Amino acid sequence: MSAEALSKAVNLLSFIALGLTILLIVRTRLEGQVRVFAWQSLVLVFLSELIALYSGSLELVCVGVALFIIKAMVIPRVLNRAVAKIGLQRATAPYLGTAPALIICGLLTIVAFYVMTPIATSNPLPTADAIPLAFAGVLIGFFVMVNRRRAVTQILGFLMLENGIFLLALLATYGVPFIVEMGVFLDVLVAVLIMEVFVYRIKENFDSIDVGTLGELKE
């Protein structure tokens, strides 16, 4: 595989990953949102195996496998269990509707290109062109967390943000060392399990997973 072909494939896949993050804003049903996240993780698995193939890094192959198990299998299953357990939820309106939210996404992508292009152009790796796309995914994930009031969607926003960071590190350096990546996956998994517990507790205490109802702590 030539560097040019890799660069093109990486650009395409990173673009799909970003598109899936934006899809999270359009989707309103929780099951659909979980599926979007699982698909995005799968795209990242594919990407890391592709780069592993190109660079001949066995570590990266293992990282891809772990990514598949944790983010494409286990975490979506945990989230689906949570969605099933809390039952059908009255759809709470996001703070911003779909159309303005999409405009914000566009603006955030421009910001991402503005911030990250100097980094991307100074990077000799063939994957570097897509760095701004990865960072746009981080920013949009963050925006989803702020914009959506449902706790489960906030968790998904956080996971998309995490995926964006994974992609960023992958594109900029072919991934951080194996032991660090494993530790990060473990942290994310534990964080999601704890967040799941909190979703149940919030549901029990406030009879809703609308985090807008959390507002008793004031000055």
Add this chain to the structure above:
Amino acid sequence: MMLISLLLIPLVAAGLIALVRRRLLIELLHCLAAIATLGIGAAIAARVWSGAVPTAAGDLLRADALSALMVSIITFLGAIAALYSVGYLRAEFDDAHLARARLFFVLFHLFIFTMLVAVTTDNLGVMWIAIEGTTLATVFLVHLHQTRTSLEAAYKYLILSSVGIALAFIGTALMYYAGAAKAGEIAVNWSALRATAGSLKAEVVRLAFVFIVIGYGTKAGLAPMHTWLPDAHSEAPAPISALMSGVLLNVGLYAMLRFKAVVDVAVGHQFAERLLIGVGLFSLLIAAAFLVRQRNYKRMLAYSSVEHIGIICLGLGFGGYWGVFGALFHVVNHALAKSLLFILSGNILVQYHSTEIREVRGLLRAAPWTGALFLAGTFALIGLPPFAPFISEFIIFRAGLAYHPWATASAMILLVVIFGGMLASVNRMLYGEPPADLRRGDTLRPWLVPLAANFTVLLVLGLTFPYPFVAALKEVLAILGV
């Protein structure tokens, strides 16, 4: 070997406590583990300060003078909070709630473990994992009382800290990339990165440090990323508040310091200094705004942490030998004074069953020891002599006057506002007639004895400025390249 046992003791203790059923046995294990950790921590600090740099597990663990300073703070205050926890937990969770008491003791040692890993590893990725681990270990501790407000505080803490720390990971990855081109695979180690810092790409390093300040600044409680802090610190059980405020914030600061040492060499020290003066001043401003007429004494102490982290950042931002010296000195002083006050706040809560300042009346009459110690601790915290924070704040502002007169002057004005606000709040608690149905006499008095250690150190540092301590700080300064 010592480094490994330092980490193993709290980890094994957490595992053993999870298995034990009898309360007395749990408490015994808990105290033994905390004291053993303190012993090993002191031994490591002594070795480092005599010139050694112990390493273990390949190049994964490495303790230099900066690590030793943090290990001393973590294990010393950890032991004091651990001893008080026994009494506090007996008062708050009786034998019917033994499961929750056990959860507390297990998570307490996991919390200590994650902090110790963060400050003794040389690998910046592992440091990141450990600092995220501190959030995961403490989130159920914040929610230990299982009230609606503690649920809200814990959820906010978990989400905001996770996002903040995720941004710190971008900074770490960028720094890794900045080093990867030159130093190869080992560049994710701090000592290797520091050694090659001169050849890093400047524009990547600058961007990386902005992410680091936002990310680890969230953990350190710097404004405007501080919004989780007053909620989490006020809802957590008192000994945990003491450790979160006095110790955990410093771990976030420690991570920033490690990166600052690299950035200073790579792009010159002015870049980091300007950034730190900015966030430091803003933190002071936010703290001052919320400390005037604060209605909740635990939130008051939490906002005061935002203030003191701001002062420390100002010291680092003023830079030069004395600026950084004062900042490190203030790290120690704030840790001692704040953990002391949070522990006492636990005593007040047990007695008055409220964290509202207006519910607490006549503290000096109802609980003379608690009240008097709380007043003395407040004096130390707001920087009155003869306590050590007076000296460290003086050093920081003296360092700032030369090159940053405006920043120094505005910081001093804010400090006066905070001084007045906190004294007024504490005054309202100390005097007046205690509620008629209130039980008189200090609660948990025997459990306050360890606080004598905090006061002793604060006074000794403030009055004598002992040479071994100054020498230890000098070694840290050498590591930071000041």
